[in-house]
Amino acid sequence: MRTSTTGLFAAGVCGALTVHLTAVPPATADSEHDLRHDQPGLETVGAAETWDLNRGGGITVAVLDTGVDDSHPDLRGRVTLGDDLTGQDLEPGDDGYGERGTGVAGIIAASGHGQEHSGGVLGVAPDAEILSIRVTRDEDASAGGEVSDEALRRGINHAASEGAQVIALPASGGEDIGDGEREAVRHAVRTGALVVAPAGSALAGQENVLGVGAVDGDLRPVDGGDGEHVALRAPGTDIATIAPDNGYTRLSGSAAAAGFVAGAAALIRAEHPQLLPGQVSDALVNDSEVLRVPDAVEEAGTIAEDIPLYDEDLVPEDEDPLVPVWGWWAGGALLLVLLVALAVWLGRSRSDPYGVREAAGEDPGHPAESGQGRATRRRRGRRRAHRATSE
Numbered sequence: 001m002r003t004s005t006t007g008l009f010a011a012g013v014c015g016a017l018t019v020h021l022t023a024v025p026p027a028t029a030d031s032e033h034d035l036r037h038d039q040p041g042l043e044t045v046g047a048a049e050t051w052d053l054n055r056g057g058g059i060t061v062a063v064l065d066t067g068v069d070d071s072h073p074d075l076r077g078r079v080t081l082g083d084d085l086t087g088q089d090l091e092p093g094d095d096g097y098g099e100r101g102t103g104v105a106g107i108i109a110a111s112g113h114g115q116e117h118s119g120g121v122l123g124v125a126p127d128a129e130i131l132s133i134r135v136t137r138d139e140d141a142s143a144g145g146e147v148s149d150e151a152l153r154r155g156i157n158h159a160a161s162e163g164a165q166v167i168a169l170p171a172s173g174g175e176d177i178g179d180g181e182r183e184a185v186r187h188a189v190r191t192g193a194l195v196v197a198p199a200g201s202a203l204a205g206q207e208n209v210l211g212v213g214a215v216d217g218d219l220r221p222v223d224g225g226d227g228e229h230v231a232l233r234a235p236g237t238d239i240a241t242i243a244p245d246n247g248y249t250r251l252s253g254s255a256a257a258a259g260f261v262a263g264a265a266a267l268i269r270a271e272h273p274q275l276l277p278g279q280v281s282d283a284l285v286n287d288s289e290v291l292r293v294p295d296a297v298e299e300a301g302t303i304a305e306d307i308p309l310y311d312e313d314l315v316p317e318d319e320d321p322l323v324p325v326w327g328w329w330a331g332g333a334l335l336l337v338l339l340v341a342l343a344v345w346l347g348r349s350r351s352d353p354y355g356v357r358e359a360a361g362e363d364p365g366h367p368a369e370s371g372q373g374r375a376t377r378r379r380r381g382r383r384r385a386h387r388a389t390s391e
Contacts, residue, residue: 039121040217041107041235045260047124047267049294056125056266061108061166062159062193063262064152065101065255067092068132069244073113074106074120075130082133083158085151090134098244099138103251104168105130106242107259108266121240121248124263124293125270133158136170147172149181152203156184160191165269168262169209171198171255182206194269194277196262198254199230210281214257219290232284234260234291264293271297272304279303 042048062082069092070079084090090097111126113119135155136147147170159167167188181203185195189208197204197211204211211229214236216222221230222237236257243249251259261284268280275283283300284291 038240041239041256041260042122042124044219044235045124045264045291045293047263047293048122050267050297051126053297054127054267054270056109056128056263056270058127058129059125059166059266059270060129060131060162060164061125061168061262061266062131062133062155062162062164063101063105063108063168064133064135064155064159065104065168065170066136066138067098067101067134068105068130069093069098069102069242070132072102072106072242072244072246074110074242076113078109078111078128079105079130079132080162082131082162083154084134085154085158086134086137088134088137092244096138097134098132099249100170100251100255101132101134102244103239103241103249104255104259105132107239107251107256108168108263110242121242123241124260125266128263128266128270131159131162131164136172149178153178153180153184156181156188156195160184160188160193163191164188164193166262166265167193167195168258169195169197169201169203171200171253171258172202177202177206185209189277192277194265194280196258196265198258200254205229208277210261210284212254212258212261214252214254215290231281232261232291233257233289261291264291264296267293268297268300272300274307274309275300275304279307 060080067084067090068075068079068081070076070081071092081092088096092098106121106123108123109125109128109130110121110123112122133155135151152169156167156169185203185206185208188195195203195209197209199211199213201211203209211231213230213233214222215233216237217235219233221233234257236254237252238250239252239256239259241249241251241256241259264284265280268275268283272280280300283303284296286292286295286299288295
């Protein structure tokens with residue numbers, strides 16, 4: 001049954017907070033790791049089947065988590081580092097920065113590296129941009145700790161102010177949520193952002209938030225993903241993804257599942273930018289229990305059929321033109337008079353361009369004769385007089 005975003009909830013289950021990270025050796029110049037054939041989760045959701053339409057280009061996904069390593073070759077050039085709201089003020093490369101956040105970002109938008117991107121891993125939307133906003137610490141994330149209400153509120157508002165079209169929240173504990181976070185979510189939705197939260201996040205149980213649970217390789221719910229208020233599920237077991245310091249890892253839990261859904265939302269937003277967040281959410285759910293990107297994109301196309309790219313009702317009608325009709329007629333007549341005057345002036349100036357004849361008292365229309373012409377006329381006159389006398 002389709003679930004509207006006005007009633008999307010996810011249960012806060014402690015199991016959903018557990019994030020399992022298994023290290024994979026970092027990529028080196030001598031040995032590129034091609035893990036693309038070891039990504040069954042990507043095959044399960046069918047993301048590659050829609051890449052002939054788009055790959056998420058032009059869409060920004062805000063990752064509110066432990067930070068994203070912007071130097072990783074599979075994401076290089078597509079990560080914007082936002083605020084660190086944890087109070088630690090860490091940067092990529094610092095110890096304790098970005099383990100889970102980098103992994104989630106890789107599931108969303110990794111594009112591989114090397115010749116023809118043959119190394120590394122691929123995300124659901126390989127051309128999407130990532131906005132990293134650090135709202136929790138890695139040690140808190142691994143222990144299932146809570147995100148401070150203030151950090152979460154400020155993080156959501158920051159993502160909305162930067163124009164993120166999709167906001168992926170962290171999988172964090174806590175049962176209570178304040179009015180500040182609720183208002184931040186409402187503000188983000190008003191700006192056009194779809195908010196995605198892993199099961200276990202306190203915000204996953206709020207209006208306008210798409211709650212996501214995880215499934216294993218056999219599509220069985222895991223880590224609390226069978227909560228009655230989870231709207232959609234996605235792969236969340238041993239997902240190959242990127243790690244800080246050019247490394248690779250495997251991520252498990254609802255945070256990984258939410259990464260798949262956030263990436264799919266980016267593909268839909270790129271293909272149908274006119275859709276509202278609730279409509280994107282409806283297309284993703286699409287009566288499905290587990291995310292299937294081709295079905296979601298097809299459903300989004302159906303929803304978008306009768307929706308223009310812009311709201312014609314919001315375009316102001318120009319009832320009173322800046323220049324009235326009589327103004328155009330008057331201007332045209334004046335232009336005609338000026339053209340006639342110009343033509344007359346040009347005609348006169350060409351007959352005596354420097355005014356020499358006029359200064360000599362001659363009629364410009366009858367140019368003065370040369371000396372030779374006058375002598376010729378005198379000789380002709382004398383011959384006529386001589387003939388008359390002889391006669």
